[in-house]
Amino acid sequence: MATNILSIGQSALTAAQVGLSTTGHNIANASTPGYNRQVVIQGTALAQNFGFGFLGQGTAVSSIQRVYSDYLGIQVQSAQTSKSGLDSYYAQIKQIDNMLADPASGLSPALQEFFSGIQEMASNPASIPARQAALSSADTLVSRFQSMAGRLDEIKQGVNSQVLSSVDSINTYAQQIASLNDAIGRAQRATGQLPNDLLDQRDQLVLDLNKEIKTTVVKQGDGNYNIFIGNGQPLVVGASTSKLSTVASPTDPSKIEVAYQTSSGSTVIVGESGLVGGRLGGLIEFRSKSLEPAQNALGQVAIGLASTFNAQHQAGFDLNGAAGGEFFAVASPVVGTNSGNTGSATIGASITSASALTTSDYRLQYDGTNYTLTRLSDNTATTFAAFPQTVDGVTLNLASGAPAAGDSFLIRPTVNGASAIGVTITDPAKIAAAAQTGAVGDNRNALLLSALQTANTLGNGTASYQSAYSQFVSQIGNKTRELEVTSSAADKLLSEATVSLQNESGVNLDEEATNMLRYQQAYQAAGKVMQIASQMFDTLLSLGR
Amino acid sequence: MRISTQHLFDSGAARMGEIQSSLAKTQQQVATGRRILAPSDDPVAAARALEVSQSQSINTQYGVNRGYAKDSLVTVDSTLASVTELLQNVKTTAISAGNGSLGDSQRASIATALQSSLGMLLGLANTRDGQGNYLFSGFQTNTPAFSKDPVTNVVQYDGDQGQRMIQVDSARQLAVSAPGQGVFQGGGQDMFQTLNALITQLNTPGTVGLSTALATANSNLELALSNVSTVRASVGSRLQELDALNSAGDDRNLQYSQNLSDLQDLDYTKALTQLSQQQTTLEAAQKSFAKIAGLSLFNYL
Numbered sequence: 001m002a003t004n005i006l007s008i009g010q011s012a013l014t015a016a017q018v019g020l021s022t023t024g025h026n027i028a029n030a031s032t033p034g035y036n037r038q039v040v041i042q043g044t045a046l047a048q049n050f051g052f053g054f055l056g057q058g059t060a061v062s063s064i065q066r067v068y069s070d071y072l073g074i075q076v077q078s079a080q081t082s083k084s085g086l087d088s089y090y091a092q093i094k095q096i097d098n099m100l101a102d103p104a105s106g107l108s109p110a111l112q113e114f115f116s117g118i119q120e121m122a123s124n125p126a127s128i129p130a131r132q133a134a135l136s137s138a139d140t141l142v143s144r145f146q147s148m149a150g151r152l153d154e155i156k157q158g159v160n161s162q163v164l165s166s167v168d169s170i171n172t173y174a175q176q177i178a179s180l181n182d183a184i185g186r187a188q189r190a191t192g193q194l195p196n197d198l199l200d201q202r203d204q205l206v207l208d209l210n211k212e213i214k215t216t217v218v219k220q221g222d223g224n225y226n227i228f229i230g231n232g233q234p235l236v237v238g239a240s241t242s243k244l245s246t247v248a249s250p251t252d253p254s255k256i257e258v259a260y261q262t263s264s265g266s267t268v269i270v271g272e273s274g275l276v277g278g279r280l281g282g283l284i285e286f287r288s289k290s291l292e293p294a295q296n297a298l299g300q301v302a303i304g305l306a307s308t309f310n311a312q313h314q315a316g317f318d319l320n321g322a323a324g325g326e327f328f329a330v331a332s333p334v335v336g337t338n339s340g341n342t343g344s345a346t347i348g349a350s351i352t353s354a355s356a357l358t359t360s361d362y363r364l365q366y367d368g369t370n371y372t373l374t375r376l377s378d379n380t381a382t383t384f385a386a387f388p389q390t391v392d393g394v395t396l397n398l399a400s401g402a403p404a405a406g407d408s409f410l411i412r413p414t415v416n417g418a419s420a421i422g423v424t425i426t427d428p429a430k431i432a433a434a435a436q437t438g439a440v441g442d443n444r445n446a447l448l449l450s451a452l453q454t455a456n457t458l459g460n461g462t463a464s465y466q467s468a469y470s471q472f473v474s475q476i477g478n479k480t481r482e483l484e485v486t487s488s489a490a491d492k493l494l495s496e497a498t499v500s501l502q503n504e505s506g507v508n509l510d511e512e513a514t515n516m517l518r519y520q521q522a523y524q525a526a527g528k529v530m531q532i533a534s535q536m537f538d539t540l541l542s543l544g545r
Numbered sequence: 546m547r548i549s550t551q552h553l554f555d556s557g558a559a560r561m562g563e564i565q566s567s568l569a570k571t572q573q574q575v576a577t578g579r580r581i582l583a584p585s586d587d588p589v590a591a592a593r594a595l596e597v598s599q600s601q602s603i604n605t606q607y608g609v610n611r612g613y614a615k616d617s618l619v620t621v622d623s624t625l626a627s628v629t630e631l632l633q634n635v636k637t638t639a640i641s642a643g644n645g646s647l648g649d650s651q652r653a654s655i656a657t658a659l660q661s662s663l664g665m666l667l668g669l670a671n672t673r674d675g676q677g678n679y680l681f682s683g684f685q686t687n688t689p690a691f692s693k694d695p696v697t698n699v700v701q702y703d704g705d706q707g708q709r710m711i712q713v714d715s716a717r718q719l720a721v722s723a724p725g726q727g728v729f730q731g732g733g734q735d736m737f738q739t740l741n742a743l744i745t746q747l748n749t750p751g752t753v754g755l756s757t758a759l760a761t762a763n764s765n766l767e768l769a770l771s772n773v774s775t776v777r778a779s780v781g782s783r784l785q786e787l788d789a790l791n792s793a794g795d796d797r798n799l800q801y802s803q804n805l806s807d808l809q810d811l812d813y814t815k816a817l818t819q820l821s822q823q824q825t826t827l828e829a830a831q832k833s834f835a836k837i838a839g840l841s842l843f844n845y846l
Contacts, residue, residue, distance in 0.1 A: 506549020
C-alpha cells in the first residue's frame with residue numbers, strides 16, 4: 001500500500017510540475033504576439049479494484065490545450081484585412097490630400113495670378129513689361145501643373161514599389177504557412193497531440209497574411225489550412241504554395257500589376273476584383289479609384305485651359321500685327337496598345353473638343369467586326385464599325401495596320417495633361433491682345449482672354465477652370481474624409497474582435513499568479529504525501545529491528 | 546469576465562494615442578489659425594474657399610484695373626480741361642480781333658498768337674499717357690493722333706476709331722480713351738480748321754470778310770467748346786462710376802474676406818476650450834493607466 005501512496009504522491013508532484021511549467025510558459029509569453037494561453041487538462045488516474053472498492057491511483061495529465069476560438073479568430077482576421085486595406089488606401093490618399101492642403105501652394109493661386117497677368121496686359125496692351133509679366137505668370141502656372149503632376153507620378157511610383165513588397169510578403173507568408181502545415185501534421189501524427197505553439201504561429205501568420213490581402217481559410221480534416229485569395233485562387237494547399245508575381249501592365253508599362261502563377265506555370269494578371277482587402281487590396285483600389293482619376297482630373301483642367309485659351313488666342317493678333325499662334329502646348333491622349341495584341345493596328349487619338357472631355361480612361365476592343373469603346377468610370381459602351389469615331393471630345397482613328405479579333409487598347413485622354421502642358425510663346429510681343437491687325441492699343445482680344453477665367457468652358461459648359469479644379473479638390477477631400485471615418489469604424493470593429501479573442505485566449509497575469517500559487521501548494525502537498533509514505537515505509541522497516 | 550493583461554496595455558496605449566493625435570491636431574489648428582488643415586477636414590468648405598478666393602482675386606484685379614482706368618480718364622479729363630481753356634482764350638482773342646480800331650499789323654500779331662495756340666492745341670491732341678501711349682489715337686497708341694502738313698498747315702487724324710475698354714467690374718467694361726477725331730474734329734466743327742481759317746483771315750490785309758469770318762469762327766468755337774464739354778461730361782460720369790464701383794468693390798472684398806474667414810478660420814475660443822479638454826482627458830487617461838498597470842498580484846508574492 002505504501003508504494004501505492006508514493007506513486008500517487010509522485011503523480012500529483014508531476015501534475016503540479018506540469019502545471020507550474022505551463023503557468024511559467026503562459027507568463028513568459030504574456031506579450032508574445034499571437035500567443036494563446038495554455039491550460040493543463042488533468043484527470044484522475046485509472047482506479048484499482050481492491051475488492052472493497054475502487055481505490056484511486058492519483059492523477060494523470062491527459063493533454064495541454066491552448067484556449068482558442070476558431071470563430072473569434074476568423075472574425076479578427078476579417079476585421080484585420082478590411083482595416084489594413086482602408087489604412088493603406090488612407091495613407092496613400094492622405095498624400096494627395098496633404099498636397100492640396102496648403103491653399104498657397106495649390107493650383108488656385110497660380111491660376112489667379114495668371115489671369116491677373118492677362119488682365120494687367122489687357123489694361124496696358126502695348127506695354128512690353130505687362131506682356132512679359134503675363135508670360136511669366138503663364139510659366140508659373142505651367143510649372144505648378146507640372147509639379148503637381150510630378151508629385152502624383154511619385155505617388156504612383158511609390159504604389160508600384162509597395163505592390164512589389166506586398167507581393168513578396170504574401171509569398172513569404174504563404175511559404176511559412178505551408179511549412180507549418182507540414183510540421184504540424186507530422187507532430188500530430190507522431191504524438192497524437194496538438195503542437196500548440198506551432199498552431200499559434202500559424203494562426204499569427206494567417207493574420208499577418210490577412211494584413212496584406214484578404215484570404216479565405218479552409219481548415220482540413222487533417223488539420224491543414226488551405227488558403228485562397230481573391231476569386232478562389234489557391235495560395236496554400238497543404239504543404240505546397242502557389243506564387244504571386246508582378247508584371248508590367250500590358251497597356252501601360254509604367255504600371256505594375258499583380259499576376260498569379262497557375263499550376264501549369266503560366267502567369268495570369270489578377271484583376272482588381274481579385275485583389276481586395278489588406279495592404280495590397282488598398283493599394284490597388286487607391287490606384288484605380290483615386291490616383292488615376294486624380295491624374296486625369298488635373299490633366300483635364302490643364303488640357304481644358306490650354307485648348308480653350310489657345311482657341312481664343314488664335315482668334316487675335318499680336319503686337320506685330322500677325323495672327324495669334326498657340327499660347328500653350330497641349331498634351332495629346334495616350335494610347336496603350338495591349339502587348340498581347342495579335343493584330344498590327346496602331347490607334348491614333350486626338351482631342352477635338354476640350355469641353356467634352358471627361359476624367360475617365362477608355363478601353364477599346366475589337367471583336368473582328370466591331371469596335372467597342374468602354375468608358376471605364378461607368379462602363380458606358382459605344383459600339384461602332386469604322387473610324388474615325390468621336391466620343392467625349394476624343395477622336396479615334398486607325399493610324400496604321402489592321403486589328404485582329406480580340407485586340408484591345410487603353411486610351412487615356414487626359415493622363416498627361418498636367419505633366420506635358422507648356423508655354424509655346426517666348427516673345428512677349430507674340431501675345432495676341434488685339435482683335436484687329438495693326439492696332440497696338442487694341443486690347444479687345446485680351447479682354448476676351450481674361451473673360452475665360454470665369455467662363456464655363458469645361459465639362460460640357462458646366463465648369464470653369466477653377467470650379468473643375470475645386471471639384472477635384474473636393475473629391476479628394478471627400479474620399480479622404482470617408483476613409484478616415486470608415487477606417488476608424490474598422491478599427492473599432494477590429495479592436496472589439498481582438499478584445500473578444502484576447503479575453504478568451506490572452507494571458508491574465510493575476511490569473512497566472514493564482515495558478516502559480518495553486519500549483520506551488522499542490523506541489524508542496526504532493527511532497528508531503530510522499531514524505532508520509534516514506535515515513536510509513538520507515539515504520540514498517542523499524543518493526544523488524 | 547477575464548481580461549487579458551496584454552489587452553490592458555494595448556488598449557491603454559491605443560486610447561492615449563488617439564487622444565494625443567486629436568490633441569496634436571487641435572494644437573496645429575491653434576498654431577496656424579486654420580480650421581481646415583487639409584481638404585479632408587471639410588471638403589465642401591475647402592472647395593468653396595477656392596472659389597471664393599478666386600472671386601476675391603478677380604475683385605482685387607478689377608480694383609487694379611479701375612486704377613488704370615482712372616489714371617487714363619484723369620489724363621483725358623485734364624487734357625480736355627486745358628483744351629477748353631485754350632479754346633476760350635482763342636475765343637476772347639477772336640472777339641478782340643473784331644475791334645475796328647485795329648490795323649493790319651495788329652491783326653497779324655494776333656494771328657501769330659493764334660498760330661502758337663494752334664501748336665499748343667496740336668500738342669494737347671497728341672498728349673501721351675504715363676507709358677508713352679498717345680491718348681487720342683484710338684488703338685494706334687504709338688502713332689501721334691494728329692499731324693500737320695508743313696506746307697498746307699492742314700491737320701489730319703492718323704489714329705483710328707478704336708476705343709480702348711478696361712474690365713472694371715465683372716459685367717462692366719469702361720471706355721478709357723476717346724478717339725481724337727470725335728473730340729477735336731467732331732460735333733460739326735474742326736478746331737484745327739477753325740483756327741487755320743482764322744489765322745489766314747487775320748493775316749489777310751484789310752477788313753474784307755473779316756466780320757463774317759470772325760462770326761463763323763466764333764460759332765465754330767462755340768460748337769467746339771460744347772463738343773469738348775460733352776466729352777468731358779461723359780469722362781466725368783465715368784470717373785464717378787469708377788468711384789462708385791471702387792466702394793462697391795471694397796465692400797465686396799470685405800465680404801469675401803469675411804466669407805473666407807468663416808470657411809477656413811479657426812474659432813479660437815472653441816479650439817482653446819477643446820485643447821484644454823483634450824489635455825485633461827489625456828492626463829486622466831495617463832494617470833488611470835499608470836494606476837491600473839501597477840496593479841498586479843505579483844506585487845504581493
